[in-house]
Amino acid sequence: MPGTGGNGAVTRSTLRQQIADALRDEVLAGRLQPGQEFTVKEIADQYGVSATPVREALVDLSAQGLLDAVQHRGFEVRAYSLADYRGMIEARSLVTDGMFHQLTGGDGRDPSDPRLAADLAVVRRRGEEAERAAGAGDLNILIGYDLRFWRELSALFGNPYLADFLHRLRVQSWVCAVQHLRRVSDLKGRLWSRHTDLVDALARRDPAGAHAVVTAYNAHSLDLVERLAAGSAG
Incomplete structure (x- = not known):
């Protein structure tokens, strides 16, 4: 789970990057498989954070070509050919x-x-x-x-x-x-x-x-x- 600073304060942008890095590593490690779907809430619950930085992190990963947005369902790991x-x-x-x-x-x-x-x-x-x-x-x-x-x-x-x-x-x-x-x-x-x-x-x-x-x-x-x-x- 993404950590916090000594005073418990973590900027949203830092948390956003930590979540994006963690999910990217999950994909590279094969723990998130191509085509696997998940929601913002599921990831937020998994990392114990609010939905906003998770949504931002998932949008970032979509822009990088690692995820695809699935209408009304959340996101899925992109399956490359x-x-x-x-x-x-x-x-x-x-x-x-x-x-x-x-x-x-x-x-x-x-x-x-x-x-x-x-x-x-x-x-x-x-x-x-x-x-x-x-x-x-x-x-x-x-x-x-x-x-x-x-x-x-x-x-x-x-x-x-x-x-x-x-x-x-x-x-x-x-x-x-x-x-x-x-x-x-x-x-x-x-x-x-x-x-x-x-x-x-x-x-x-x-x-x-x-x-x-x-x-x-x-x-x-x-x-x-x-x-x-x-x-x-x-």
């Missing part, structure tokens, strides 16, 4: 290719700036955590670190609108993928784990290398999800 997943991957690729070009000497941040190298080192450490989680097959930990990895990497681009757009795409991609990945009892060795290779390519100012890493990632993810959706875990 494989066609949706392919579209997300295509959109992600268009954004990241532009970002890589900028980070490696395009019209944006100076690649010789030593602060960029320091920032990439921080992102690389996040990638190391994601890789460890992927190697262990720990999907919950991987999703958390993967989202932070891409959020911090895209922030280096310097355009908060594109960074926010990419973050939403990545959240939606995970929401689409987890409904299939959760069917696998052991994910060790099956999840993408080349985050540091991507950062290293960017540190070398090698946009083609970065593109190749992400292209392989997209192909791996799409192939795995498509096979799981078809009922093949092999």
